[in-house]
Amino acid sequence: MRNPLNTKVQEIKPSGIRKFFDIVSEMKDAISLGVGEPDFETPWHIREEGIYSLEKGRTVYTSNSGLKELREEICHYLKRRCNLEYQLKNVLVTIGGSEAIDMALRAMVDEGDEVLVPEPCYVSYVPCVKLADGVPVTIELKAENDFRLTKEELLAAITDKTKVLIMPFPNNPTGAIMEEKDLREIAEVVVEKDLFVISDEIYSELTYGRTHVSIASMPGMKERTIVINGFSKSYAMTGWRLGYAAGPEEIIQQMTKIHQFAIMCAPTTSQYAAVEALRNGDADVENMRDAYDKRRRFLVARLREIGLDCFEPYGAFYVFPCIKGLGMTSDEFATKLLEEEKLAVVPGTAFGDCGEGFLRISYAYSLERLKEALERMERFVARHKNN
Amino acid sequence: MREQILKTIDKNSKIEEADLAKMLGMTEAAVHEEIKRLEAEHVICGYPTLINWDATNEERVTALIEVKVTPQRGQGFDKIAERIYRYDEVESVYLMSGGFDLTVIIEGKSMREVASFVSQKLAPMEAVLSTGTHFVLKKYKEHGLPLVSVDDADERMLVTP
Numbered sequence: 001m002r003n004p005l006n007t008k009v010q011e012i013k014p015s016g017i018r019k020f021f022d023i024v025s026e027m028k029d030a031i032s033l034g035v036g037e038p039d040f041e042t043p044w045h046i047r048e049e050g051i052y053s054l055e056k057g058r059t060v061y062t063s064n065s066g067l068k069e070l071r072e073e074i075c076h077y078l079k080r081r082c083n084l085e086y087q088l089k090n091v092l093v094t095i096g097g098s099e100a101i102d103m104a105l106r107a108m109v110d111e112g113d114e115v116l117v118p119e120p121c122y123v124s125y126v127p128c129v130k131l132a133d134g135v136p137v138t139i140e141l142k143a144e145n146d147f148r149l150t151k152e153e154l155l156a157a158i159t160d161k162t163k164v165l166i167m168p169f170p171n172n173p174t175g176a177i178m179e180e181k182d183l184r185e186i187a188e189v190v191v192e193k194d195l196f197v198i199s200d201e202i203y204s205e206l207t208y209g210r211t212h213v214s215i216a217s218m219p220g221m222k223e224r225t226i227v228i229n230g231f232s233k234s235y236a237m238t239g240w241r242l243g244y245a246a247g248p249e250e251i252i253q254q255m256t257k258i259h260q261f262a263i264m265c266a267p268t269t270s271q272y273a274a275v276e277a278l279r280n281g282d283a284d285v286e287n288m289r290d291a292y293d294k295r296r297r298f299l300v301a302r303l304r305e306i307g308l309d310c311f312e313p314y315g316a317f318y319v320f321p322c323i324k325g326l327g328m329t330s331d332e333f334a335t336k337l338l339e340e341e342k343l344a345v346v347p348g349t350a351f352g353d354c355g356e357g358f359l360r361i362s363y364a365y366s367l368e369r370l371k372e373a374l375e376r377m378e379r380f381v382a383r384h385k386n387n
Numbered sequence: 388m389r390e391q392i393l394k395t396i397d398k399n400s401k402i403e404e405a406d407l408a409k410m411l412g413m414t415e416a417a418v419h420e421e422i423k424r425l426e427a428e429h430v431i432c433g434y435p436t437l438i439n440w441d442a443t444n445e446e447r448v449t450a451l452i453e454v455k456v457t458p459q460r461g462q463g464f465d466k467i468a469e470r471i472y473r474y475d476e477v478e479s480v481y482l483m484s485g486g487f488d489l490t491v492i493i494e495g496k497s498m499r500e501v502a503s504f505v506s507q508k509l510a511p512m513e514a515v516l517s518t519g520t521h522f523v524l525k526k527y528k529e530h531g532l533p534l535v536s537v538d539d540a541d542e543r544m545l546v547t548p
Contacts, residue, residue: 021546034546123548172548294395294410301409344545367406 012130015123016350020334024344032344033373036172038236038317039364040291042273043284046235049276050269058268064260065252066093066244067271073278074244078229081204082214084222086246092256093266097202097230097243099259102128104198104226104245105164107254109134113163118149119352120320121168122200135161140354143322146311147176151185158189164196167215170203173351173360174320175296175313180213187218196251197225202243203316205234205285208293210314216247223248226255231270233316234285235277240270292317295363295370302374303361306381317364320348324357326384334359336384341376388413389421393430398531400434439534441526447494449478449523450501452509454489455516464488467514476504487519498522 024030041047065071071091078084094100101124109115111133117125118139129136139157141147154165167186169178178186190197197215204212216225230243245255259265277284299319303310309322323333330347337343346362348355363370391411396402404422408415425431440447456467464482471491472480479492491509495501501520510518526534 015548017546017548021544024545030545032545035543036547037543039541039543290394297412298406298409301412346546350548367402367410371406 008130008133012127017123017346020344020346020350023335024338027338027342027344030338030342030344031369031373031376033361033363033365033370034344034346035362035364037238037364038233038288039366040236040288042235042237042240043277043281045280046237046273046277046284050240050273053269053272058272060268062093062265062268062271064265065091065256066266067268067275070271070275070278071244073275074246077278078227078246082201082212082227083217084214084227084246089249090246090252092245092252092259093271094230094243094245094259095263095266096232096241097200097228098124099263100226100228100230100243100245100255101125101198101200102131103255103258104228104247104251105129105132105134106258107251108164108196108198108226110163112161114159114161116154116157116162116165116195118153118166118168120147120171120173120348120355120358121166121351122172123351125166125168125200134164137162138352138354140352141174141176143311143358147171147174147320148178148182149186150182151189154186154189158193158195162193162195164198165190167197167199169199169201170207170212170315172203172316173318173346173348173355174358175316175318177207177210177212177315178215179210183213183215183218187215187221190224191220195224197221198228199225200228202228202230203233204229206289206292206317207315208289208296212315226251231274231277234288235274235281236288237270237273237277240267240273242266242270242274292363295365295367298367299361299363299370299374302370303377306374306378307385308381317362319361319363320358321361322358326381328384330356330359337377337380340383341380343373343376343380389425389430392418392421393425396431437530437532437534439526441534446496448496448498448501449526450493450495450505451521451523452491452493452505453487453519453521454491454509455487455518456489456512456514457516458488459514467512470512470514471509474504474508476501476508487517 071088074091075086078086105128109132113134114137115129115134116139117136118141126136137157139153199215214227216222216227226245226247228245231237300310303321310319313319330349334345334347346360348358404418405415408418458464459466468480476493478494481490483490493501505518505520
């Protein structure tokens, strides 16, 4: 029999998270700080709207690009929060931010085009670039820069084949953000070198003491940026699978074409719920942000108390402490921590090779859970510190 | 900063000062001082526990009483409200807008105990014009927290990207 499989797909490595997930699942009564989704439930008024849409029998397809009223609300939102002016034709509603990433890459990348991926980062960019026949070129972000992308790092990675830069900020797993001055420098290079940007801003509502700025709002950037956002993190709606892309009409049009053939449309119930989220959800977002912020401060303070080096993350809901002083790799640390203290955290290497020496710790957990987990971590570090 | 402290302990008064300090980016001493001040100023008035008595063997009856009163010259409703809230049986007293003046919430061991409080203590007060008693059948939520058991198991997978 012939090989039934596509070579490109076969060559893609399964995510490092998956491997770790399998180990954790085997372990009875382990506690975890390993998740990448909010611990809050979707606010009730948003769920009510979803239920109401079902009661009204709104159970049919929407237009390919998404409900008109939802796209209108998305335009209002992007104007209100990011100072970005878009019209309906600039917006595509997708199945989570993940689909938008995939669609954007497939719509923009030709075979052999290089796509710059700053690492550590979310696990799907590199595989999606490969599936789009592009060549992923990773840029190692550095702890000493607070894991921000610098102009010099960007310039060093650009070749004449470079077409797209992925900007994953606020960042999963590091919690790093890019502020206006940082973005301005990057934007200048992007314009000068005639690149395009896919800006994954799924954590845009979760920044602490710093306001989120979209790179699309920098001079000359709107026409070369696809902004990706969604409802999963900001409104605690991961299971609803709803996100969107906003950008230049010609790119959105081609993305919509692929979306139309592959997906048809994003889930209708979720779209109605999302309209409510954008219209009346600001207070919920603020409450959740406030709760995350308290846990973030608690976690950073405790990790430093324990003696782990930890830069101050201003975004998302992760901290990314350094464990280099303990003479273990990230993988060894995470595995031993799980075996000895039954505490699961994700090794930094799951998000790129340069995550070596770091751990991703999520604070999408109650204070009680964080306290218990940090006591386990403290025992573990104390035990291994002098070895 | 005091509002931050109050918001944080509003739903959880058991939170330790050391943790509170870390969460708010303050020193433990500063948090301690501020809480002492809030207590002294009677902004923090107490630290009760929210108990679902229905889940225990203890018999409890709660009644909500609508009370119409005559306000007293120079003292408005405060005087009569005080005369009512000083009784131990009285759980809460609110001055209301609308068709009656005071909402009085009474906790007793039995309906008879509540009824006797209303008929012998509350209704005969000179300023009280009328009362309307409503017994609580079931409590679902108080102080922003559900009293009936809710399924709050963490259904998330243990590790996700």
